[in-house]
Amino acid sequence: MKHNIILTKTGRSANGTIQLTGSKSECNRALIIEALSDGKVKVKNVSDAADAVLLAGILRKSKVESQKSKVESPEVVVGTDEVHEVEVIDENLSSSGYEPSTINHEPKTVNIGPAGTAMRFLTAYYGIGNEEVILTGSERMKQRPIGVLVDALRTLGAQIDYEEQEGYPPIKLKGSFEQQTRKISIKGNISSQYITALLLIAVKLPFGLELHIEGELTSRPYVEMTLAMLKEANILHTWEGNVISIPNQEFATTSLHIEPDWSAASYWYAIAALSDESELFLPGLTSYSLQGDSVITEIMANFGITSQFKDGGVHLTKEVKAIFRKIFDMKECPDLAQTVIVVCAALGHEATFTGLETLKIKETDRILALQIELAKIGVKLIEKGQVYKLDCSEKQLPQRMFVSTYHDHRMAMAFAPLAILIPELEIEDADVVEKSYPAFWTDLAKVGFNASPPTP
Ligand SMILES: O=C(O)C1=C[C@@H](OP(=O)(O)O)[C@@H](O)[C@H](O)C1
Numbered sequence: 190m191k192h193n194i195i196l197t198k199t200g201r202s203a204n205g206t207i208q209l210t211g212s213k214s215e216c217n218r219a220l221i222i223e224a225l226s227d228g229k230v231k232v233k234n235v236s237d238a239a240d241a242v243l244l245a246g247i248l249r250k251s252k253v254e255s256q257k258s259k260v261e262s263p264e265v266v267v268g269t270d271e272v273h274e275v276e277v278i279d280e281n282l283s284s285s286g287y288e289p290s291t292i293n294h295e296p297k298t299v300n301i302g303p304a305g306t307a308m309r310f311l312t313a314y315y316g317i318g319n320e321e322v323i324l325t326g327s328e329r330m331k332q333r334p335i336g337v338l339v340d341a342l343r344t345l346g347a348q349i350d351y352e353e354q355e356g357y358p359p360i361k362l363k364g365s366f367e368q369q370t371r372k373i374s375i376k377g378n379i380s381s382q383y384i385t386a387l388l389l390i391a392v393k394l395p396f397g398l399e400l401h402i403e404g405e406l407t408s409r410p411y412v413e414m415t416l417a418m419l420k421e422a423n424i425l426h427t428w429e430g431n432v433i434s435i436p437n438q439e440f441a442t443t444s445l446h447i448e449p450d451w452s453a454a455s456y457w458y459a460i461a462a463l464s465d466e467s468e469l470f471l472p473g474l475t476s477y478s479l480q481g482d483s484v485i486t487e488i489m490a491n492f493g494i495t496s497q498f499k500d501g502g503v504h505l506t507k508e509v510k511a512i513f514r515k516i517f518d519m520k521e522c523p524d525l526a527q528t529v530i531v532v533c534a535a536l537g538h539e540a541t542f543t544g545l546e547t548l549k550i551k552e553t554d555r556i557l558a559l560q561i562e563l564a565k566i567g568v569k570l571i572e573k574g575q576v577y578k579l580d581c582s583e584k585q586l587p588q589r590m591f592v593s594t595y596h597d598h599r600m601a602m603a604f605a606p607l608a609i610l611i612p613e614l615e616i617e618d619a620d621v622v623e624k625s626y627p628a629f630w631t632d633l634a635k636v637g638f639n640a641s642p643p644t645p
């Protein structure tokens with residue numbers, strides 16, 4: 190069932206403290222590392238992001254099952270206190286995609302819903318494993334390409350078949366891996382998630398991995414995050430030119446801490462940017478984050494927001510004077526694109542954007558979704574090859590606006606700040622935010638937004 194909400198806001202300021210949940214990207218990496226580490230690495234604080242909770246459920250439950258099958262004694266229970274019972278879910282997912290249902294073995298079917306990183310990471314994880322698994326996802330997941338990763342894993346020695354359309358989930362991982370080579374090549378310009386997936390499992394490959402990245406590398410900070418997190422678990426690498434190498438190594442006994450989510454923080458920067466004055470405090474965020482999306486501090490400085498790191502977090506203050514930058518390259522921070530584009534559109538700032546190529550294969554075609562929704566405020570996002578330009582010449586903010594969200598959490602969260610400027614904003618399928626930031630609407634209420642169901 191889809192639940193729409195009506196979002197309103199009195200006053201054009203937002204003041205308060207917001208404790209953000211853990212980064213979905215960091216958490217998903219940490220969970221794979223934990224699962225591969227034979228009990229040596231523990232994830233301290235699993236993010237509330239539904240994608241991370243789902244992945245934790247799958248991996249920790251698998252662990253419990255495999256441990257149980259190794260021991261006879263029914264008293265032996267491993268780590269059940271942190272297990273989320275969502276390992277196998279069926280195809281009848283809700284619109285937000287996370288309703289668990291029937292368990293179905295032979296071969297095990299794992300439905301990852303709309304969780305892209307989890308889909309890619311598990312493809313590599315099960316690809317080098319020894320159980321037969323069918324990996325599937327939401328309808329949209331079946332349109333998000335996986336061929337580049339599957340080809341790389343097949344070259345390594347994994348046996349993987351497509352269950353429906355060639356190059357797309359669902360896939361069957363046969364669980365009979367034997368490493369054929371340590372050297373593989375992969376295109377860098379489609380999704381960095383394929384590269385991360387391979388780097389995460391590299392340490393378990395008997396001959397290690399030598400990964401050659403072909404062409405341009407998109408979303409580079411995410412690859413750096415992967416390597417940095419592996420290093421926290423004592424897994425070393427070399428990165429020379431376009432070649433990343435990871436030999437077979439042992440994990441250290443350690444625990445990984447997940448930082449708050451900078452992509453989620455971006456919506457608070459957008460709120461500050463659209464307000465007359467705001468003072469917000471986001472505890473736990475640091476300037477030396479592993480997350481590339483922390484670049485939001487630099488981007489939003491162009492919109493008059495200062496970021497001060499003190500008291501164990503970041504204080505955002507909206508200042509009156511703003512110096513607007515005209516060109517934004519989003520290649521290293523694609524998840525910020527919707528936030529920044531909507532802020533520019535709302536302020537009538539005719540900026541130019543590059544590095545948006547990967548947006549078409551995310552939770553929805555984000556370019557198309559932005560074009561349709563921005564047209565509702567008279568703004569055009571014009572595509573000229575690889576450059577996108579905002580035309581705000583006919584911008585007009587209506588009294589009421591209906592925001593379609595296309596099963597995309599970031600469409601809901603990027604448009605929500607418009608409630609500061611538009612008296613009544615109806616947001617379709619509000620639960621979609623669960624994917625990365627389930628507390629989004631309740632957090633908005635803390636700074637004076639009102640979210641209520643539409644009157645029938
Ligand atoms: O590795 C990650 O955690 C992510 C990488 C990015 O994807 P692409 O590499 O496909 O751009 C990003 O958009 C996604 O939300 C998370």
Ligand SMILES: C=C(OP(=O)(O)O)C(=O)O
Pocket residue numbers: 303304305306307524551552599625
């Ligand atoms: C693209 C995203 O996620 P994923 O690819 O993990 O579904 C996102 O969170 O914006």
